[in-house]
Amino acid sequence: MTALTGDDVRRAFDAATRSLEKHRDAINSLNVFPVPDGDTGTNMLLTMRSAMERCPPADGATAGEVAGNLADGAFWGARGNSGVILSQFFKGFAQAIEGSQVCAADCLARAFNQATDAAYSAVGQPVEGTMLTVIRSLSQAVQDRLDGDGDVDPRSLWQTAFDAAREALALTPSQLPVLQEAGVVDAGGMGMVVILGGALCELAGQDQGQVDAAVAEGFVNPDTAHRIAAAQSYLDDSMETRWGYCTQFIIQGQGLDTDRIRREFTQISDSAVVVGNDDNVRVHIHVLDPGPALSYGTTIGQLSQIDIQNMSQQNLDFAGQRATSPATSSEAPALAVVAVAPGDGLAYLFREAGCAAVVSGGQTMNPSVTELVAAIDAVGAGDTIILPNNKNVVATAELAAATNPQLHVVPTHTVPQGVTALLAFNPGDDLE
Structure with a gap:
């Protein structure tokens, strides 16, 4: 029986990333x-790429150190519901082998167990038939195998985890009606199988054949195989739903209570996944209006890595039914929005949400009237709405608006207020 070294763990998850x-x-x-x-x-x-960025090859790190680096990288780079849950899988995995030079079979079983606990605890309202179920099932299978054979090699135990994950994934449509309706297995669960399979092939010196086979079969028995893609009829129906916005950010502060923050966001949102520690808490939620959630976050601490995605538009893209875009025109828009925002990240956010231009500025770096007017002139719209997004910038925006009757100020005092106003903006509407 050979325990897994730090380099084994790194190479395993590097292979898992390539498999993904x-x-x-x-x-x-x-x-x-x-x-x-x-x-x-x-x-x-x-999320996996971010995790691997913290694990340079051949640095001599122990198994515990590699796992800790993976968890840290996954936390800071987590994307979406599945990515945040995956980051917590790594957190629990790392906590179980912290301080360990190598990872033997009992250590691996403990790591999977704590990974399961961490993943479930991160979700405000856990749902079975998802990647959570797959993680729990593989963890239980590994523990059962270890209980029956204390001398099992950790690589063999990893095979047990992979096999159990595939079996659990095949059952997800019977546990979650929406999967049954769409005719698919769970996507996050499939991701976990691919991760485990990629890692297993590296540890066992195999090619990726069994992972490829699992993907080709849809991870189920061929006699009862589900589609390898969601039914178009289901996707067509899904476009009638107003999905809102996938909203994600990090709260930075001191003495943060992750459990309390999770409870609060669970009450005001869907799909709440909240993870972190005393200093940094990552929030992932689905809401119809991100504004109140962002505003609440600012009462707790400083916000960073704000990311807001229009899920209704993503749904249209995914379903392949996106409305036909109007022909590209060199004509200036009849109505546009220009916003003031501090930093490249928020500037990108406002542009992605529909701003024609973003002027750099904020609490301590107020833009001038000249800068605002120059940005507005460059857009060349018939009418322009200005979002100052800071109470110190409102007066400057109003001075700029005084130069032209087609300039209009919405006196937003904060970035969350600006985001809310922008999300309500429809360039096809009348100005009033």
Whole structure:
């Protein structure tokens, strides 16, 4: 029996990342829960890449150190519901082998057990038939195998985990009605199988054949196989739903109470996954209006890594029924929005949400009237709405508006207020 070294753990999850890269599109094609937007594979891959960035090869780190680095990288780079849950899988895994030079079979079983606990505890309202179920099932199978054979090799135990994950995934449609309706297995669960399989092949010196076979079969018995992509009829129906916004950010502060924050966000949102520690808490939620959630976050601490995605638009893209875009025109828009925002990240956020231009500025770096007018002139719209997004910038915005009757100020005092106002903006509406 040979325990896993730090380099073994690193190479295993590096191979898992490559496996996710290969099968990302297949995982995306299954994504119908909690929102049919086709991004689960992408989110899990981006999370894994962030985890691996903290683990340089051949640095002599112990198994415990590698696991800790993976968990840290996954936390800071987690994307989407599935990515945040995956980051907690790594957190529990790392906590179990902290301080260990190597990872033997009993250590691996403990790691999977704590990974399960951490993943479940992160979710405000856990749902079975998802990647959580797959994680719990593989953990239980590993513990049962270890209880029956205390001398088992950790690589053999990893095979047990992979096999159990495949079996659990095949049952997800019977546990979650939306999967049955769409005719698919769970996308996040499929991602976990791909991760475990990729790692297993590296540890056992095998090629990726069994992972490829699992993907090709849809992870189920051929006699009862589900589709490898969501039924188009289900996706067509899903477009009638108003999905809202996937909203994610990190709260930074001191003495943060992650459990209390999770309870609060669970009450005001769907799909709440809240994780972190005393200093940093990552929040992932689905809401119709991100504004109140962002505002509440600012009462707790400083916000960073704010990311807001229009899930209804993602749903349209995924379903392949996106409305025909108007022909590209060189004509200036009749109505546009120009916002003031501090930092490249928030500037990107406002542009993605529909701003024609973003002027750099905020609490301590107020833009001038000249800068605002220059940005507005560059847009060349018939009418322009200005979002100052800071109470110190409102007066400057009003001075700019005084130069032209077609300039209009919405006196937003904070970035969350600006986001809320922008999300309500429809360029096809009348100004009033």
